[in-house]
Amino acid sequence: MSKNDDADLSGAYALNALSAEERAAYEALLATSDSARVEATELADTAVMLGLAAAPKTPAAASRAKLLAAIAVTPQSAPQSSATPQNAPVVAAAPQNAGVGATPLPTSDTDHEILSPAEEEALRRWFGRPLRVVASIAAAAVLVSGGVLIGANLGTPPESAPVASAVAQLQRSNDVQQASASLNGGGTASLMWSGSLGKAAISVVGEATPAAGDVYQLWYIADGDIRSAGFLPQDCSDDAWQLLGGDMHAGDSVGVTLEPSGGSAQPTTDPIVVLASA
């Protein structure tokens, strides 16, 4: 590859879109050329700005949940710099050891030498520049799910993560209690609450899908006082706990009504279920 060809790689280099060989070739050029170095730095900074600009966008709740689920079941590589020898085989591919015969487990000092140049490149590609990698993963997750269109409509803000941890907190609380009741029209609702946290979560199974333009709204109900507690998500999977908004007061009942999209200040229909906590 000629020098001129290599100089053309600056854009792909900044975007981490080079093969290991091309990357090595371009880095060799960087070592000898000031102008290439300046260009590479500036384009890398530009790429970071692309990532920073995209990062605040939020993925659709469904893609986010899918991604988090995939992360939860995907085995993670051992840390590259770990000093424990038993991690070595994870990083060093088996073929490198095969020809050596009965070599004992390599010590951490030799880990690095066992890696082929391509593997080193691969590791460098992923671990070398954390900010870039993180930014581009976030951006990729967002924009690929949006159909590779900048400014695509990316759906509702993600609520699943805070909800999940708040529900877990609720489940772990010392005074958590539960109650269940049948829905008018079939199905079951369960309420879980903690007086000390002042929080509650509801799980509704078998409810009828609301007509277009309608939502299930949640209510805290006390004597003469009904407060909105948010909505059941449209795509709420069966038996998932949904955290209620606002604070639950001691003795509040929780009701669910069908309301026009956007919700109502006070219930406008009869509840499909009321769960008493007292």
Place this chain on the structure above:
Amino acid sequence: VKKAMGRLTELQRQAVILAYYGGYSHSEVAEMLHIPVGTIKTRLRDGLIRLRDELGVGA
């Protein structure tokens, strides 16, 4: 950034979006867009240089 992206040619924009936001290598991008790898290389470079100038990086 969005405005700066709008200043790119269609091909530059597609190449940058696929390579950066899509996480594809430039040879994969070339394949997806049915364009020679060499062209993608220069488009990525031209596109990023344009973005750099639009965003005022290093100015």
